Amino acid sequence: MIALAALASLASLVLGSVAHAAPPATYPLSQVRRGQTGYGFTTFKGTTPERFTFEVVSVVKNFLPKQDIILVKSDDPKVQLTGFWQGMSGSPLYLDDKLVCAFSYGFRFNKIPLGGCTPIEYMKREGIDSVRRGAPGPGGAGAPSSNGAVRQVTPATSQAANLTSPPATPSMPSMPSMEDWRRLTRKVDVEAAMAALGPPRQSWLLSAPMPALPTAPRPGATEHTLAASVPLAVAGFTAPAFADLSKLLAGYNLEPMRAGGTGAPSEDGPREFVMGGSIAVQLVRGDVSMAATGTVSYIDGNRVLAFGHPLFQTGESYAPVATSYVHTVIPSAQSAFVSASPAVEIGSLVQDRQSMISADTKLRSPMIPLDIEVLVGSGSRTEKGTFRVELIDNKFLTPTFAALSAANAINYYLPDRDDVTAKVVSTVRVRGVPPISFVDHLYANDGAGSMMGGVRGLRALVPLLLNPYAPVSIEGIDIKVDLRFDTNYGEIKELRLPGATLTPGARNQVSVAMETWNGDLIVETVPVDVPASLAGAIVQLEITAGDSAKLDAAPPVDLPSLVAALRKMLPGNVWAASLYVAEDGVSMDGKVVRDLPPSAADKLRPGSRSQRALPFRPVARTVAPSKRVLNGSATLLVRVAQAPSSSRGATP
Numbered sequence: 001m002i003a004l005a006a007l008a009s010l011a012s013l014v015l016g017s018v019a020h021a022a023p024p025a026t027y028p029l030s031q032v033r034r035g036q037t038g039y040g041f042t043t044f045k046g047t048t049p050e051r052f053t054f055e056v057v058s059v060v061k062n063f064l065p066k067q068d069i070i071l072v073k074s075d076d077p078k079v080q081l082t083g084f085w086q087g088m089s090g091s092p093l094y095l096d097d098k099l100v101c102a103f104s105y106g107f108r109f110n111k112i113p114l115g116g117c118t119p120i121e122y123m124k125r126e127g128i129d130s131v132r133r134g135a136p137g138p139g140g141a142g143a144p145s146s147n148g149a150v151r152q153v154t155p156a157t158s159q160a161a162n163l164t165s166p167p168a169t170p171s172m173p174s175m176p177s178m179e180d181w182r183r184l185t186r187k188v189d190v191e192a193a194m195a196a197l198g199p200p201r202q203s204w205l206l207s208a209p210m211p212a213l214p215t216a217p218r219p220g221a222t223e224h225t226l227a228a229s230v231p232l233a234v235a236g237f238t239a240p241a242f243a244d245l246s247k248l249l250a251g252y253n254l255e256p257m258r259a260g261g262t263g264a265p266s267e268d269g270p271r272e273f274v275m276g277g278s279i280a281v282q283l284v285r286g287d288v289s290m291a292a293t294g295t296v297s298y299i300d301g302n303r304v305l306a307f308g309h310p311l312f313q314t315g316e317s318y319a320p321v322a323t324s325y326v327h328t329v330i331p332s333a334q335s336a337f338v339s340a341s342p343a344v345e346i347g348s349l350v351q352d353r354q355s356m357i358s359a360d361t362k363l364r365s366p367m368i369p370l371d372i373e374v375l376v377g378s379g380s381r382t383e384k385g386t387f388r389v390e391l392i393d394n395k396f397l398t399p400t401f402a403a404l405s406a407a408n409a410i411n412y413y414l415p416d417r418d419d420v421t422a423k424v425v426s427t428v429r430v431r432g433v434p435p436i437s438f439v440d441h442l443y444a445n446d447g448a449g450s451m452m453g454g455v456r457g458l459r460a461l462v463p464l465l466l467n468p469y470a471p472v473s474i475e476g477i478d479i480k481v482d483l484r485f486d487t488n489y490g491e492i493k494e495l496r497l498p499g500a501t502l503t504p505g506a507r508n509q510v511s512v513a514m515e516t517w518n519g520d521l522i523v524e525t526v527p528v529d530v531p532a533s534l535a536g537a538i539v540q541l542e543i544t545a546g547d548s549a550k551l552d553a554a555p556p557v558d559l560p561s562l563v564a565a566l567r568k569m570l571p572g573n574v575w576a577a578s579l580y581v582a583e584d585g586v587s588m589d590g591k592v593v594r595d596l597p598p599s600a601a602d603k604l605r606p607g608s609r610s611q612r613a614l615p616f617r618p619v620a621r622t623v624a625p626s627k628r629v630l631n632g633s634a635t636l637l638v639r640v641a642q643a644p645s646s647s648r649g650a651t652p
Contacts, residue, residue, distance in 0.1 A: 023300035024275065027098035029119040032070055034058055040103065041276025042091035042295055043326045044078065047269065047343075049276030052076040054093060060116065064354055069116040070101050076113075082331045084115040086229045086255060087338030090295035090306040090356075092275050093117055102297035102356070104308025105228055106335065118308035118355050120298060127305045127351055127358035128298075190463050190551055190565045197462060200454040200547040200572060209462065210248070211312040211396050228309035231337045233259035233280065236288035238415070241408035245290075248400065253311065254292060259327075259341050269343025270323040273299060273361070278324035279306045280342035281349055281357065284401050285320075285367070286389040288408055291342040293324055297356065302347075304359040310352050317352040318365040319392045320345045368393050368474050370402055372409040375482045385413045391477075398474065399461035406479055407452045414483050419445050419517055421486040421629055424479065426457025428464070431473040433563055436460060440547065441573035443489040443629040445517060454547055455479065460566045470559040490514030490522065492632035495543060501641040502541075505532035507622075510577065512543055512634070528577040529622045535643040539620075540580040544633030546570030549578060552619045573629050579620040 036056040041049040057071035072093065074084070084106045091103040101117035232254040234242060246256050273279060273296045280291040298305040304321075311317075322342040329338050348365035351358035367390035374385045387409040391401050414420065420443070427437040438456035452458060457479065464472050496511040508528045513521055526543055542549075549570055556562035570576055 023298065024092075024099045025097075026120050026124075027095045027100035029059070029068065029070070029100070029121055032056060032059055032095070032100065032119075036095055038093055038095040038100065040091050040093040042088050042103075043276060043278045044329055045326050047277065047323065047325055049274060050078065052078045056095075057114070063116070067118070067122050067355060069105065069118055071114070071116055072103070073115075074113040079113045082329050082336035083113040085329050085336035085338060087231045087278070087293045087326075087329075087340060088295060089228060089230060090279070090297040090308050092120075092295075092297050099298065102305070102308035103295075120305075122354075123297060123305045123308065123356040125355075126353045127356050128300055128303050190553070190556065190562065190569075197453070197459055200459075200545075209396050209466065210400065211314050228253045228307075229335065229337075230254050230307065230311065231293045231340070232256045232283075233291045233293055233340055233342070234289070235259050235341070236408070238408050238411040240411050241404060244404060244407070248404070253309065255337065256290075257337060257339065259291075259339055269325055271344055271346060273304050273323065273346065273359075275299060278326050278338075278340055279304070279359070280322045280324040280340070281311060282320040282322060282342055282345070282367075283392045283397065284389060284405065285342070287387045288389055288405055289342070290401070291322070291324070293338060293340045294357070302360055302362040304347065304361060305356045306359065307357045308355065310354055311349075311357055312352055313354060314352050314394075314396075317349055317394070319349040319394070320365050320367065321347045321349050321359045366393065367391055368398060368476065370405055370477045371479070372406055373478075373480045374409055374413045375480075376414050377484070383413070385409070387412075393474070395465035398465060399458065402461060402477055403452050403455075403458045406455065406458065406481075410451070410481060410483070419443075419485065419487045419489075420451075421484050421488055422451055423482040424451070424455050426455050426480075427478040428457050428460060429475040429477070430464065430563075431475050433559075436563060436566060438569070438571065440571045441629050443487075443572075443631070454572055456547070456566075456569050456571070460569070463562065463566065467556075467559060467562055469556070469562065472559070487517040488628045489517050490524070490626075490628045490630055491516075492543065492545070492630060492634050493521070495541065495634045495636045496523075497636070497638060501639045502528065502530045502539075504530050504535040504640050504643055506530060510541070510543065512575075514628075514630075524627065526575045526577055527622055527624050528579070529620070530579065530640055531620050532643065534579065534581065534620065534640045537581055537640050539638060539640060540635055541638050542576075542578045542580065542633060542635045544576050544578075545572050545630035546574040546576045546623065547572040548631070548633055549576035549621075550619070552578070552621050570623065572631070573626050575622075575624045575626050575630070577622040577624070581620075 034056055037053065039051050039053050041051055043049050052074060053076045054072045054074045057073050060069050060071060063069040084103060089102070089104050092099055093101050093103060099120050101119045102123060103115060104118045105116035107114060230253050232249070234245065234256045237245065242256065249256060270277065275296055275298070277296050278293060279296050280293050282289070282291045284290040292311055294307040296304060296306050297308060322345045324340045325343050327339040327341070329336055345364070347359045347361035348363040349357060350360050350363065370389045370391055372387040372389070375382050376385070377383060387405065389405045391398050391405070422442045424440045424442060425437065426440070427435050429435050436457070440454055440456055442451040442454045444451050457477065461474070465474070491514055492512060493515055494513040496513065498509060498511070502508050508530055510526050510528050511523050512526050513523050515521055528541065547570055551565060551568060553565040553568050554561070556565050
């Protein structure tokens with residue numbers, strides 16, 4: 001018993017020394033020379049890193065801004081069949097038993113294992129030394145999220161304690177590449193945000209804001225240039241959703257790969273990172289999952305460096321990181337890649353920079369729960385299915401991955417490419433704000449997956465997360481979809497007035513001609529309330545589906561007015577009959593000032609547009625229920641009749 005106790009004590013000391021081992025000694029880049037030989041570690045299968053040999057070919061100066069790389073080749077039998085492969089990024093390489101670099105870049109279609117590695121000194125400078133100097137990062141008491149909010153990043157040792165204080169100088173993530181989104185982040189225009197996402201009944205996945213694309217090589221040069229590539233292990237996606245994801249990520253370092261496993265938190269697998277071990281950054285997990293796979297390059301206590309190149313290069317960024325199980329390395333004539341699945345979550349991504357990604361094993365990064373409930377049926381016969389997903393909390397990625405996950409769930413439960421209508425109830429739960437809920441009635445003639453562009457709860461995520469007014473913390477998203485094989489749908493084609501003019505101070509009836517799914521023309525009557533103040537004016541009459549109508553709200557000036565504007569968005573099964581007048585009104589402090597006399601409007605309207613007073617085109621709008629799901633719009637210039645003489649008042 002004494003001997004067993006002694007052995008247990010010795011084992012505990014050994015394990016403790018491993019867990020708190022000093023960081024590896026490093027080899028200076030200045031001493032690297034052609035022809036030097038060394039060894040590296042990477043994981044070819046399972047969870048145990050294996051050794052391979054390499055030779056230095058050369059040092060390429062200024063390969064990236066202020067960053068050199070080391071060209072290496074290998075004749076080790078372990079890599080002769082596959083060459084250097086995608087997912088190997090971050091594999092630590094040693095000269096004279098000292099860590100010199102992390103493998104990070106490879107060629108496509110190359111005939112020998114030849115690639116580039118990022119010197120460890122650059123990785124340490126960006127991922128560890130800068131944090132110790134007080135640069136942005138979670139080395140202090142708190143961590144701002146990628147959407148600007150102070151994230152509740154929890155220490156791994158105490159789930160009850162939250163980090164709440166932002167660092168002194170938070171870093172800014174990359175701006176989206178489209179000018180629309182640059183303009184949007186300066187002053188949120190809800191209508192501009194919705195327009196940038198495209199029409200309500202079209203998929204907006206490829207129009208949604210994403211981190212700025214890396215500089216693309218010239219066409220046809222991909223196979224001739226050193227390039228970073230990260231396998232994105234994807235599980236639980238239908239073929240259409242996987243195709244959308246592949247298009248979405250074209251141009252980034254990520255290469256979607258089919259992989260098994262749900263990506264949910266697991267108790268099976270390694271519970272600590274090791275040099276040369278596989279690491280996964282979890283973007284989505286649950287019934288579907290997406291995890292970017294690479295290799296651990298350097299460990300210093302709770303700080304872990306990996307990849308040797310960026311993921312999205314968004315600076316300070318947060319996402320769960322997990323150990324990973326490697327199924328195998330798949331040879332390819334173009335570029336071999338690893339097949340791997342995430343295992344145990346043991347930390348959080350904290351930095352995504354030019355030379356590496358950095359993780360902290362003492363932090364946990366919460367994800368946003370997305371619950372999708374789907375009812376499919378005809379008549380009284382229905383089937384119910386659910387998808388439960390967690391999404392990365394990121395102002396660029398959350399809306400896109402939410403829409404992709406929802407479309408995936410619908411494609412799974414209703415893959416038929418047929419006419420279908422849907423009632424979609426979507427709710428966004430924002431911390432400190434009453435839930436924002438919408439009820440949408442949608443139609444598609446090519447299956448239900450394309451309907452997600454009309455779900456207002458998903459579309460609203462974009463202006464919410466990109467708002468410049470205040471941090472937003474999304475606590476959850478709920479989507480309930482009731483799908484029916486139905487064709488109760490109308491495309492607006494033409495307006496028909498009952499007379500030459502509209503009657504002021506009364507409800508007018510306007511006939512709207514629509515085309516049905518099979519080409520038939522039908523007519524429905526739509527009410528239009530005309531204010532008495534418009535007597536004698538020429539107005540533009542627009543009748544449209546509710547979800548296509550211009551937002552009748554002043555430009556937001558703060559988060560409450562932004563949320564109020566979002567709540568005024570209309571569904572697709574109501575008529576929106578709008579009357580636009582020629583004169584501008586004024587919005588002040590987020591509120592619309594209507595029916596101003598010209599002298600007052602001129603005084604309030606400033607020469608330079610400010611947030612306090614802005615020109616605003618007034619709208620007189622009538623909303624009425626429709627008998628069917630609507631699409632399209634029609635407009636007409638029309639005169640409003642003069643008011644009856646009895647109502648004008650007598651002249652003395």
